Amino acid sequence: MKQNLIAEEKVFEELKKAVVETLRTEGNAITRDSSLIKDLGAESLDFLDINYRLEQAFGIKMARHFILEHIEEMFGEGSAIDENGQLTEKAVALLKMRYGDTYGDLAGGVDVDDVPSMITAGSMTEGVLEILDSLPEKCAHCGGSSWKTDDGTHIVCGACNEPAIFTSGDDLITSWLSSVQEEKKIF
Numbered sequence: 234m235k236q237n238l239i240a241e242e243k244v245f246e247e248l249k250k251a252v253v254e255t256l257r258t259e260g261n262a263i264t265r266d267s268s269l270i271k272d273l274g275a276e277s278l279d280f281l282d283i284n285y286r287l288e289q290a291f292g293i294k295m296a297r298h299f300i301l302e303h304i305e306e307m308f309g310e311g312s313a314i315d316e317n318g319q320l321t322e323k324a325v326a327l328l329k330m331r332y333g334d335t336y337g338d339l340a341g342g343v344d345v346d347d348v349p350s351m352i353t354a355g356s357m358t359e360g361v362l363e364i365l366d367s368l369p370e371k372c373a374h375c376g377g378s379s380w381k382t383d384d385g386t387h388i389v390c391g392a393c394n395e396p397a398i399f400t401s402g403d404d405l406i407t408s409w410l411s412s413v414q415e416e417k418k419i420f
C-alpha cells in the first residue's frame with residue numbers, strides 16, 4: 234500500500250548521502266536529473282555500494298538485476314537485447330511504460346551499454362519509493378495495522394515494533410512484467 238511516513242524529499246536526501254559516501258563527491262552538485270554515471274562519475278560497482286547503503290538506510294532490498302535482465306529471463310534470450318547489442322523495440326516499450334520519465338526520449342537502436350548512464354538520482358529515488366510503497370496492510374508478526382517510523386527512514390509496526398517487510402526490488406519488477414504479459418500489452 235502507498236505509505237505516507239517517508240516523504241520523497243527524505244528519500245532523495247538519503248540517496249544523496251549514499252552517493253556522497255560512495256563517490257566522495259559534493260552533495261550539493263547532485264540534482265534529481267543528475268546521471269550517476271555521466272554527471273557524477275559512478276561506475277558499475279558503485280551501484281552495489283549505493284544500493285547497499287540505501288538498503289541499510291530503509292530496511293529494504295533493492296533490485297539486484299536491471300529490468301533488461303528480467304525481460305531476458307522471463308521472455309527468452311534476445312527479447313530485450315538483440316544480436317547487435319541493441320535494445321529491442323519490446324525492451325524500449327517496456328522501459329517507457331515502466332520508467333516513462335527516465336526513458337521518455339529512448340528510441341529503438343540504442344546500444345545496451347548506453348542505458349545505465351540514463352539512471353539518475355531521481356530515478357533511483359523513485360525506485361526506493363516504489364519499494365516503500367509495497368508496505369503490507371498488516372504486520373507479518375502480530376497482524377497489527379498501524380505503522381510508524383522513529384528514525385524517519387525505517388518503518389516499524391506501531392504495535393510490536395517489528396520492522397515492516399517490503400517486497401524486494403526484483404520481485405516488484407518481475408510481478409510488473411507478469412501483469413504486463415497477462416494483459417498482453419506487449420507480449
Ligand SMILES: [Zn+2]
Nearest residue numbers: 372375390393
Ligand atoms: Zn506487529
